[in-house]
Amino acid sequence: xxxxxxxxxxxxxxxxxxxxxxxxxxxxxxxxxxxxxxxxxxxxxxxxxxxxxxxxxxxxxxxxxxxxxxxxxxxxxxxxxxxxxxxxxxxxxxxxxxxxxxxxxxxxxxxxxxxxxxxxxxxxxxxxxxxxxxxxxxxxxxxxxxxxxxxxxxxxxxxxxxxxxxxxxxxxxxxxxxxxxxxxxxxxxxxxxxxxxxxxxxxxxxxxxxxxxxxxxxxxxxxxxxxxxxxxxxxxxxxxxxxxxxxxxxxxxxxxxxxxxxxxxxxxxxxxxxxxxxxxxxxxxxxxxxxxxxxxxxxxxxxxxxxxxxxxxxxxxxxxxxxxxxxxxxxxxxxxxxxxxxxxxxxxxxxxxxxxxxxxxxxxxxxxxxxxxxxxxxxxxxxxxxxxxxxxxxx
Amino acid sequence: xxxxxxxxxxxxxxxxxxxxxxxxxxxxxxxxxxxxxxxxxxxxxxxxxxxxxxxxxxxxxxxxxxxxxxxxxxxxxxxxxxxxxxxxxxxxxxxxxxxxxxxxxxxxxxxxxxxxxxxxxxxxxxxxxxxxxxxxxxxxxxxxxxxxxxxxxxxxxxxxxxxxxxxxx
Numbered sequence: 001x002x003x004x005x006x007x008x009x010x011x012x013x014x015x016x017x018x019x020x021x022x023x024x025x026x027x028x029x030x031x032x033x034x035x036x037x038x039x040x041x042x043x044x045x046x047x048x049x050x051x052x053x054x055x056x057x058x059x060x061x062x063x064x065x066x067x068x069x070x071x072x073x074x075x076x077x078x079x080x081x082x083x084x085x086x087x088x089x090x091x092x093x094x095x096x097x098x099x100x101x102x103x104x105x106x107x108x109x110x111x112x113x114x115x116x117x118x119x120x121x122x123x124x125x126x127x128x129x130x131x132x133x134x135x136x137x138x139x140x141x142x143x144x145x146x147x148x149x150x151x152x153x154x155x156x157x158x159x160x161x162x163x164x165x166x167x168x169x170x171x172x173x174x175x176x177x178x179x180x181x182x183x184x185x186x187x188x189x190x191x192x193x194x195x196x197x198x199x200x201x202x203x204x205x206x207x208x209x210x211x212x213x214x215x216x217x218x219x220x221x222x223x224x225x226x227x228x229x230x231x232x233x234x235x236x237x238x239x240x241x242x243x244x245x246x247x248x249x250x251x252x253x254x255x256x257x258x259x260x261x262x263x264x265x266x267x268x269x270x271x272x273x274x275x276x277x278x279x280x281x282x283x284x285x286x287x288x289x290x291x292x293x294x295x296x297x298x299x300x301x302x303x304x305x306x307x308x309x310x311x312x313x314x315x316x317x318x319x320x321x322x323x324x325x326x327x328x329x330x331x332x333x334x335x336x337x338x339x340x341x342x343x344x345x346x347x348x349x350x351x352x353x354x355x356x357x358x359x360x361x362x363x364x365x366x367x368x369x370x371x372x373x374x375x376x377x378x379x380x381x382x383x384x385x386x387x388x389x390x391x392x393x394x395x
Numbered sequence: 396x397x398x399x400x401x402x403x404x405x406x407x408x409x410x411x412x413x414x415x416x417x418x419x420x421x422x423x424x425x426x427x428x429x430x431x432x433x434x435x436x437x438x439x440x441x442x443x444x445x446x447x448x449x450x451x452x453x454x455x456x457x458x459x460x461x462x463x464x465x466x467x468x469x470x471x472x473x474x475x476x477x478x479x480x481x482x483x484x485x486x487x488x489x490x491x492x493x494x495x496x497x498x499x500x501x502x503x504x505x506x507x508x509x510x511x512x513x514x515x516x517x518x519x520x521x522x523x524x525x526x527x528x529x530x531x532x533x534x535x536x537x538x539x540x541x542x543x544x545x546x547x548x549x550x551x552x553x554x555x556x557x558x559x560x561x562x563x564x
Contacts, residue, residue, distance in 0.1 A: 035412055174409040247416035247454060247466065255430040255542045257557045262500060333500055337557045340431025341540020344415070345499045348434050348454045348511055351466070 003164075003205050005385065007194045008041055008243045009356055010125075011166065015039045016245070018121040019168035019181055022114035026170075029113060030089050032177070037169040038248040040359075043208050043241050046163055049184065052238060061111035062136045065119050068128025069192065071185035073115040075107075081177045082107060088177070108135040118181060126196050164190055167242075169252075203388050210391040211384075212241045214322045215377075219362035222314035222375065226364060229310055230288040232371050239362035246357045249347040249378065253339040258374075261308030261332035262342065265316060268325050268390075269383035272346040273315070274376045275308050275332075276339060281371045301334045308332040315362075315375055323387050346378055354381045416466035418451035418475050421547040422482040430542040432495035434512035436468050436519050436535075437543045439492045439564075440475060440484075440528070441550035447484035448547040449475040455511065456518035468518045476526060491523050492552040492564045494534040494541050512536065532564035 016039040023034040060076040077085065086103045089110065112135050123130040166183040185193070190205075219239040226234050244252070260276035277285065282304060286293075289303040312329055320327045335342050350357055360377040379387070413419045413429040421427050427450040429437055440449045451471040464470035480486055496516035509517075516535050523530060532552065534541065539558040546553070552564040 033409065033411070035414075037414070171412070247414065250431050250433070251415055253431070255540075255555075264502065335499070337433075337499070338431055338540040338542060338555075341433040341542075341557075342499070344431050344433030344435055344454075344540065345497075345502075345511070349502055351454050352511075355463075 003190075003194060003203060003208060005356070005381065010196075011041050011164070011193065012039055012243060012245060012356065014122055014125055015041065015166040015168060015183065018118040018183075019170065021117040021121060022168075022181060023170055025113045025117045026110065026172075029110065030085075032085075032088050032172045033174060034170055034172045034177075037171050038244065038251045039169075040167045040242040040244050040248065040252075042165045042167055042243075043205075043212055044163065044165060048238070048240065049163065049165055059107070060138050061107050061115075062138060063111060063115045064133040065130050066133075067123075067130040068126055069119075069122055069130050069185060069189045071183065071189055073118060073132075074182040074184075075111040075115060075179060076182065077107075077177075077179045081179055084177050085110070085172075085179075088172075104137040104139075108137050111135045114181065118183065122193075126193065163187070203385075207388045207391040208241065210322075211388055214319055214391075215239055215241055215360050215362065218315040218318045219364065219375065221318060222311045222362070223364045225310045225314040226307065226373065229307065230285060232284065232288060232366060234364050234366055234371065234373070237363045237365050240360070242359050242361070244357055244359050246347050246351045246355055249357055249359055249376075250340040250344040252359070252361070253343055255338040255340050257337065258339040258342060259304060259336045260334075260342070261305055261312075262335050262346065263308070263312060263332045264330040265312075265327050266330075267320070267327035268323065269379035269387050270327075271377060271379035271383070272349070273312055273378075274335070274343055274346065275311050276335075276342065276374045276376070277304070278372060281373060284371050305332050305334055308334075311364075311373065311375065315377070319387075323390050325387075325390075343376060346376075350378060350380065357381060358384050413450050413452050415452050416454055416463060416471075418449060418465055418471050418478075420447065420449045420475065420478045420482050421545075422447045424548045426547060427545040428543065432541045432543065433497060433499050434495075434510065434515060436493060436495045436512075436515040437541070438468070438472055438475070438519055438523075439494075439543065439545045439550075439552045440472075440479060440489050441492070441545070441547070442479065442484035442488045443490070443550060444485065444488055445483050446547055446550075447479050447482045448545055448550065449479045449484075450543070450545045451475045453515065453519075456514040468515050469522045472519065472522045472526070476528075486526065486528070489528055490531045490550070491528050492532045492545075492550075493519055493523075493530055494543055494552065494554050494564065496535045497537045497539055497541070499538050499540070534562065534564055 019036040026034045058076040059082040089106050168181040216239045219236045223234045223236050258276040259282040262274045286300040286303045293299045362375040365372040410426045429452040438451045453468040453471045458467040458470040496512040498510040498512045542555040544553040
């Protein structure tokens with residue numbers, strides 16, 4: 001399986017227009033104004049995908065598709081969002097009742113319409129026909145999104161096998177409903193779509209996978225460094241590489257206030273890194289590093305900058321080794337602002353020369369969620385491509 | 396680009412979210428919101444007679460060949476005005492409030508033309524002037540982010556900032 005930037009763009013556009021069609025059908029069906037927030041093309045391992053579903057405690061409806069394309073689509077809600085959606089669809093129905101059958105069947109109905117519309121766009125593009133299976137409602141997710149389709153194309157490879165996931169965040173602001181629409185095509189089907197986009201200088205998926213591994217290692221190192229410095233026992237919850245329209249990068253964050261650092265790195269690739277903490281986590285850091293002095297704003301800033309330095313070098317040092325290059329890091333700049341507004345100037349700077357971005361995002365947290373640290377890295381697209389070539393098996 | 400024009404048949408006045416590189420027109424007095432303006436510029440337009448309003452969130456100043464119009468300040472203002480006109484606004488009555496365009500970081504890539512935030516503000520002023528639209532209020536520049544909420548009934552633009560608190564333009 002090979003991938004290139006042009007086919008990633010095609011994927012992104014198809015996924016976005018499919019998601020808009022799906023959002024439109026929910027608007028028509030239930031009178032709920034639904035918007036597509038961000039469309040991401042993510043590269044992860046099968047186990048990453050499974051873990052995310054398990055950890056987020058999602059209610060989901062799964063529909064398989066086969067024919068010209070094979071794979072699975074999933075509509076996933078938090079239990080609260082599922083409840084609000086059912087309430088909007090069928091006011092008065094108790095979505096939390098013992099059997100919840102009515103709620104489940106109304107969610108299945110919604111999924112059938114939305115996911116069907118989503119898949120149609122891909123079928124049209126490939127000029128092929130795709131059938132969809134009957135929806136399955138999954139409440140407690142011990143069976144991940146890929147489990148049930150082991151028989152239809154995912155049976156090869158272990159949990160470390162890389163898959164492409166198309167993730168669309170949808171939102172009905174008035175009803176406070178948020179949900180994700182996922183599409184996971186089989187590796188063979190990815191090949192079919194790449195072929196249709198007709199690019200000949202594609203990179204083997206292994207180089208993306210190797211890069212993604214490198215990002216994972218960096219996040220683990222950063223997590224270990226936070227733990228040894230602060231005594232807070234952290235692990236990497238998620239670490240992923242995704243391909244996003246540039247304006248989708250700040251839109252991946254909310255406007256909740258975050259504290260952290262922003263810095264530039266230069267080399268192959270160059271780009272930006274933001275390391276952001278929510279306010280309580282920033283407090284935790286300040287009090288672990290400077291016990292008794294955390295009330296002092298200047299001291300707090302210097303503690304955040306210090307941890308920013310540590311996390312950055314933990315995160316990036318491995319890149320320089322793997323890519324056999326030098327990556328220089330600018331001094332960290334302390335930020336304390338609306339999360340999406342912090343990332344906005346970084347994305348905007350890259351937007352002058354690129355329409356899409358590779359976004360690396362990693363979350364480091366404690367088991368009890370009392371401490372979270374999000375790392376966002378935005379490498380220059382052209383330079384990242386060079387870096388990926390360096391990681392190609394043939395290189 | 397996605398245009399989320401509010402469905403005028405809907406009686407309730409809800410909230411419409413405007414993404415980044417996006418704009419929307421409200422003709423049913425629903426509130427338009429957009430979040431996370433750093434160097435980006437938010438342009439709120441309002442016709443007080445018809446209450447037709449529009450909000451754009453642009454990333455970069457001037458459109459380039461092949462560019463997505465909603466991403467740039469000049470082209471998104473043009474689009475917004477023509478959609479507002481189609482929704483019943485009279486351009487002669489439309490007034491503007493602008494917010495955003497801050498310079499949060501000194502990047503090494505910044506050239507001699509000034510920061511993107513400054514250039515976004517400058518292009519916005521020029522474009523509005525070209526259409527004869529008066530800027531009646533503004534909250535621009537600085538080094539902090541902003542989120543906006545345009546009340547289409549009153550034309551009030553509520554600005555939220557982590558640094559300077561909330562204000563109404």
